[in-house]
Amino acid sequence: MVLTLSFENFQKAKSYLMNHGRDLEQELFRFHFENGNPQNVVDLLQLYPGENGGFRNMGEGHSVFPNGMDTSMAFQYLSDVGATSSDEVVQKGIGYIIESYDHELGCWHPRPNERSKGWTDNPCAELVGFLYEYRELVPEDFLRNVTNHAIANMSTIHTSEEPRQFYFLEALSLLRLAERIDEPFKSIILEKLTKDIMEIIETDSVKWTTVYCAKPFFFAYSPESPLFLQIRDYVIRSLENEIITQAEDGHFILNWNTDEEGAKVWKSIWTIDVLKALKNHKIIDLHHKREV
Structure with missing residues (x-):
């Protein structure tokens, strides 16, 4: 069974973008997730x-x-x-x-x-x-x-x-x-x-969060990518890794070092990029499920 980003953690990512992200990624979020x-x-x-x-x-x-x-x-x-x-x-x-x-x-x-x-x-x-x-x-x-x-x-x-x-x-x-x-x-x-x-692509999952490398989903941001079927298992695993390692404040972590200003920009870019990929692959819960 494929791991899914929970609605709660989706909201954390949104909150991060709206409070700490650039105006550009904020507007991209509205476009991709709120019919902006x-x-x-x-x-x-x-x-x-x-x-x-x-x-x-x-x-x-x-x-x-x-x-x-x-x-x-x-x-x-x-x-x-x-x-x-x-x-x-x-x-x-x-x-x-x-x-x-x-x-x-x-x-x-x-x-x-x-x-x-x-x-x-x-x-x-x-x-x-x-x-x-x-x-x-x-x-x-x-x-x-x-x-x-x-x-x-x-x-x-x-x-x-x-x-x-x-x-x-x-x-x-x-x-x-x-x-x-x-x-x-x-x-x-x-x-x-x-x-x-x-x-x-990097197939060692340990390196996905510790080394600047080619995460498999870079080459298949959606199932329509011409390379997706060939690397499908690695793509899904690398997206699951983004879900598992999401920071407490909601952003998706960088696997390279940069200065403070660069980190602010790239956390914003990276967070919207990951969210788009999760949405395309339908492994994100976009709607709160009420208990009956």
Whole structure:
């Protein structure tokens, strides 16, 4: 029998977000669990871009300067709530992605102070995915060019001498690309991920709470994920582990160290992420059951 997050502990998570979370995750909670207006999330995200349309201060890249990492995170949220190409924040964001591409090196640089030597799937592959999602805003020749780079550079996972688990963020970016790109590229990417997934995810449950690693449910936030059936047991066990280790104040714990400000941001992000996954897999009690 699969463990379920109780209504009481669901309320604890909600209370944590509403008292300690960022306004963005609070509005995402309302959208996912209380029929909140998706436009409220879009409006909030308009507070995060810089003048050039790129995003900053989302938790990943830089608090002041727009960058590729924060832009990819912002588009995860925009996609999540169904933002369209008619939304100004989407138009400016896609414009930033196009303009910030380094044509000489054939890549996006993840952070303002971190110049890549070339293509890295994180965040490059994911950014290509969002170009596909909002492709009516993207010149066809540009989309064709970056698609070729994405497919040609998927070998990162396979050629590294380090364990593949170190590259799970790259693999996640490839998965987000696969969910949006056209065939035959979709199948090509999924074939690579399917082949490597057992070496990418962490299957030792002890490490899920003690070591920064690829928790299995990262690769199947819902049963509709193309990788879910292959890793189903590990996905469910890793979600059960989130339920078991939930903090007393309601947040879901981080398995990496960060400073106080970073921890505040990521506890907020992480708590809504886990709640969404639990909801998608139907292992969360969203309604109080009265005793008869």
